[in-house]
Amino acid sequence: MSDVYPKRHFRPTFAKATVPLLALGMTAVSLPAHSAGMDFSNEYNASSIHAQGDAWFIDRVHELTDGDVDITLHTGGSLGFRSGDHFYAVADNAVQIADSLSGTLGGIDPIFLLSSLPFVADDVQSAHRLYEIARPAYQEVFEDNDQILLYASPWPASGIWSEGPVTSMAELEDLKIRSYDRSGTATLVNAGAAPVKLSWADVVPQLATGGIEAVLTSAEAGANGSFWEHLSDFNAIQYAVPLNMVHMNRDAFESLSEEDQQAVLQAARETDAHNWNVVKERVAENYVQLEEHGVAIHDPVPAEFHDALAKAAQPVVDDWIDSTGERAIRILDAFHEETDE
Numbered sequence: 001m002s003d004v005y006p007k008r009h010f011r012p013t014f015a016k017a018t019v020p021l022l023a024l025g026m027t028a029v030s031l032p033a034h035s036a037g038m039d040f041s042n043e044y045n046a047s048s049i050h051a052q053g054d055a056w057f058i059d060r061v062h063e064l065t066d067g068d069v070d071i072t073l074h075t076g077g078s079l080g081f082r083s084g085d086h087f088y089a090v091a092d093n094a095v096q097i098a099d100s101l102s103g104t105l106g107g108i109d110p111i112f113l114l115s116s117l118p119f120v121a122d123d124v125q126s127a128h129r130l131y132e133i134a135r136p137a138y139q140e141v142f143e144d145n146d147q148i149l150l151y152a153s154p155w156p157a158s159g160i161w162s163e164g165p166v167t168s169m170a171e172l173e174d175l176k177i178r179s180y181d182r183s184g185t186a187t188l189v190n191a192g193a194a195p196v197k198l199s200w201a202d203v204v205p206q207l208a209t210g211g212i213e214a215v216l217t218s219a220e221a222g223a224n225g226s227f228w229e230h231l232s233d234f235n236a237i238q239y240a241v242p243l244n245m246v247h248m249n250r251d252a253f254e255s256l257s258e259e260d261q262q263a264v265l266q267a268a269r270e271t272d273a274h275n276w277n278v279v280k281e282r283v284a285e286n287y288v289q290l291e292e293h294g295v296a297i298h299d300p301v302p303a304e305f306h307d308a309l310a311k312a313a314q315p316v317v318d319d320w321i322d323s324t325g326e327r328a329i330r331i332l333d334a335f336h337e338e339t340d341e
Contacts, residue, residue: 037070037071037072038069038070038071038096038097039071039072039079039096040054040058040071040072040073040074040095040096040097040099041074041079041081041086041089041095041097041099042054042073042074042075042077042098042099043076043083043099043100043101043199043201044075044076044099044221044224045075045076045224046075046076047224048220048221048224049155049156049220049278049279050099050153051073051075051099053153053271053274054073054099054153054246056271057150057151057246057267057268057271058071058073060266060270061263064263064264064266065263065264069256069260071096071097077201081098082200082201083099083100083101083199083200083244084100084105086105086247087108087145087147087247088145090147090247090248091145091249093251093252095249096248096249096252097246097247097248097249098247099153099245100244100246100247101181101200101244102114102115102243102244102245103115103116103182103183103184103242104180105245106183108141110320110323110324111134111141112245113182113183114130114324114331115130115131115134115154115240115241115242115243116181116183116184116240116242117183117240117313117316118183118184118187118239118240118313118316118317119238119240119310120317120332121240121241121335122157122238122239122241123157123241124154124156124276124279124280126335127154127240127241127243128154129338129339130331130335131154131243133331133334133335134331135152137327137331138245142247143250146251147247147250148248148250148253149245149246150246150248150264150265151268151271151272151275152243152244152245152272152275152276153243153245153246153275154241154242154244154276154279155218155220155221155242155243156219156220156241156279156283156286157218157239157240157241157283158180158184158217158237158238158241159216159218159235159237159238159299160172160177160216160235160237160239161214161215161216161217161227161231161234161235162177162214162215162232162233162235163213163214163233164232165233165235165296165298167235167298168304168305169192169305169308169309172193173192173193174193174194175193175214176194176195176211176212176214177193177196177212177213177214177216178195178197178198178203178212178214178217179197179216180197180216181197182197183316183320184197184216184239185197186315186319187309187312188312190312190313190315191308191309191312195216198212203215203217203225204225207230207231214231215227215231216239218286219234219236219283219286219290219297220282220283222234222290223286223289227295228290228293228294228295231295232294232295233295233297233298234290234295234296234297234298235298235301236297236298236299236301237305237306238300238306239309241279246268246271287299
């Protein structure tokens with residue numbers, strides 16, 4: 001299959017809100033108004049590793065521009081945009097900056113499924129290497145759609161949250177489990193589960209109503225969602241280290257002075273490094289929190305279970321390579337060469 005994708009294919013149009021956001025009761029973290037005001041959308045709550053990284057970026061921009069660039073962070077999806085909406089919302093300048101779960105953008109270009117490919121990069125160090133190799137490919141897609149990639153926001157490795165242990169293929173059989181992208185859905189189907197692809201905003205409501213019985217996500221995300229109110233176990237299958245991408249409307253960026261543009265790019269570089277350092281420490285912090293709430297942590301899971309899941313995942317990886325074309329081969333070859341050195 002060709003790895004050339006049409007620019008801005010079937011783009012929906014978003015209207016810029018004119019009603020004051022706080023008048024609508026929306027969650028916001030704001031800095032004082034200055035010459036350039038921008039909205040920054042994040043689907044996750046303010047205590048999440050991603051929102052905290054975004055706030056860190058905003059603080060650095062404020063410092064480096066002496067307050068000339070005012071960015072307002074809206075968490076919890078309060079602007080009405082979910083990760084899957086962000087790509088074209090930013091392209092159309094309905095929101096100027098967004099923090100988006102990469103896998104939700106897989107329908108725009110399969111390159112965005114790379115970080116969540118199952119059992120390819122299953123620790124932070126290897127995930128960081130993969131990101132550095134693939135970053136030019138990510139940048140190209142954003143640039144072709146009137147945006148710039150600012151930085152990545154990695155998750156801790158995904159596991160399975162469940163009611164009771166899920167440490168064998170038998171316990172996974174027919175389990176109604178949330179997946180976050182099509183790669184996860186296909187892998188879980190191959191493994192015998194009954195996955196349901198859900199945006200983050202829909203996960204807790206579905207847990208509360210029994211629509212799902214388990215969740216594929218990190219210890220971090222489960223802690224943010226207080227999953228212990230619904231589920232008792234976290235099974236650390238080391239599925240993947242998925243990325244969120246923080247991207248900005250190109251016109252909004254170019255409306256800044258040259259000095260402020262360079263400050264935004266510097267803040268983005270610093271935030272990228274900051275986020276990768278923070279995620280290394282986050283799992284230990286999450287595990288302490290989970291234990292305080294009585295969550296049983298299965299880490300590591302049995303090797304035979306891990307190996308069976310990896311076998312179920314291999315057709316998904318192969319299909320991704322076929323759909324992504326030469327880019328996929330080039331990126332994975334470079335990744336495996338570095339890994340083998």
